[in-house]
Amino acid sequence: MANTDAAMMTEGPVPIIDIKPFLTFEESNPAAQAVIQAWDKAFSTVGFAVIVGHGVPEEVVVDTYAKANDFFSLPMEDKMKSCLGKGYGVGGYLPPGLESVGSSKKGAPRKPSDIVENILVHYRESDVIPERPAGYKDSVYRYWEAVNKLLLQIMELSAVALGLPRSHFNESFASPSNVLRLAHYPDEKNPKPGQLRYGEHTDYTGFTILKVDQVPGLQVKLQDGSWADIPYIPGSFIVNAGDLLQVWTNDRWLSNLHRVQIPPCDLDGNTERTSIVFFTGPHNDTLVSCLPTCLAEGDRPHYEPIKAGEHLWQRINASNVT
Numbered sequence: 001m002a003n004t005d006a007a008m009m010t011e012g013p014v015p016i017i018d019i020k021p022f023l024t025f026e027e028s029n030p031a032a033q034a035v036i037q038a039w040d041k042a043f044s045t046v047g048f049a050v051i052v053g054h055g056v057p058e059e060v061v062v063d064t065y066a067k068a069n070d071f072f073s074l075p076m077e078d079k080m081k082s083c084l085g086k087g088y089g090v091g092g093y094l095p096p097g098l099e100s101v102g103s104s105k106k107g108a109p110r111k112p113s114d115i116v117e118n119i120l121v122h123y124r125e126s127d128v129i130p131e132r133p134a135g136y137k138d139s140v141y142r143y144w145e146a147v148n149k150l151l152l153q154i155m156e157l158s159a160v161a162l163g164l165p166r167s168h169f170n171e172s173f174a175s176p177s178n179v180l181r182l183a184h185y186p187d188e189k190n191p192k193p194g195q196l197r198y199g200e201h202t203d204y205t206g207f208t209i210l211k212v213d214q215v216p217g218l219q220v221k222l223q224d225g226s227w228a229d230i231p232y233i234p235g236s237f238i239v240n241a242g243d244l245l246q247v248w249t250n251d252r253w254l255s256n257l258h259r260v261q262i263p264p265c266d267l268d269g270n271t272e273r274t275s276i277v278f279f280t281g282p283h284n285d286t287l288v289s290c291l292p293t294c295l296a297e298g299d300r301p302h303y304e305p306i307k308a309g310e311h312l313w314q315r316i317n318a319s320n321v322t
């Protein structure tokens with residue numbers, strides 16, 4: 001029996017997992033087994049993990065952060081040249097006020113718009129590439145490739161953790177439906193009561209592989225209804241499971257609510273926040289239904305099969321402020 005704790009360094013409810021042994025050794029190695037079990041435990045309990053030992057070069061991250069910050073510090077007039085005027089999801093730049101992620105759940109009451117601006121990268125011809133900063137496309141595409149490589153590794157880890165052949169997700173992730181979202185939360189010194197930077201929501205599809213800076217605010221809602229801070233660990237990625245993973249695993253893995261709060265007013269100076277969010281998911285045509293290893297004896301699938309792309313667009317459309 002592997003010792004799960006060997007792979008988990010945990011101070012709060014969100015585990016910190018060093019995945020390097022899984023990337024390095026055979027599955028049967030005890031250290032790799034510890035990672036596999038820690039992975040299953042993390043997504044079965046909080047739906048979030050902070051990962052280290054992931055192999056993505058720090059320099060790729062630093063470079064993309066610099067490009068994101070350079071872009072967001074341009075005058076609004078320049079940024080708007082990259083705006084398609086079609087809301088969140090299609091691509092390009094979206095100024096603050098047009099997205100309300102807290103309204104993205106079917107039937108949810110309308111929530112205030114988020115205090116965030118975004119630019120999206122789909123890694124395809126139709127991407128809107130801003131003229132400035134120079135080198136933007138090379139940087140964000142390099143980031144996309146590096147983190148997509150990590151995604152394929154964590155889909156293998158997930159397959160093994162769910163008792164499936166390692167290659168189980170290979171086909172549906174061969175041309176995945178991934179989106180890289182550079183997000184900038186400007187300073188907000190006088191927020192309205194209850195206002196959030198990014199409203200409470202679940203992510204829509206597969207894993208989200210998230211890079212954050214040191215400005216606090218990201219929280220996950222735990223099963224007991226309390227909110228827990230996601231720790232900031234330099235060099236790490238935060239990984240959380242989206243809705244389609246919860247459907248695939250018949251609620252074994254959780255797509256938990258999370259939100260970004262406005263930082264406490266006792267934080268001096270600049271509280272702007274920039275995040276690099278890599279939303280990942282299977283090809284849009286994938287029919288997602290309960291995995292055979294996730295159907296306990298006597299249980300039934302909790303969800304109707306879902307077409308990945310249809311679910312994604314239903315959630316995106318609901319999040320757009322019209």
Ligand SMILES: O=C(O)CCC(=O)C(=O)O
Binds near residue numbers: 198203208212259
């Ligand atoms: O910016 C963050 O820290 C979180 C963003 C997020 O939850 C999202 O983009 O879905």
Ligand SMILES: [Fe+2]
Binds near residue numbers: 201203
């Ligand atoms: Fe999210």
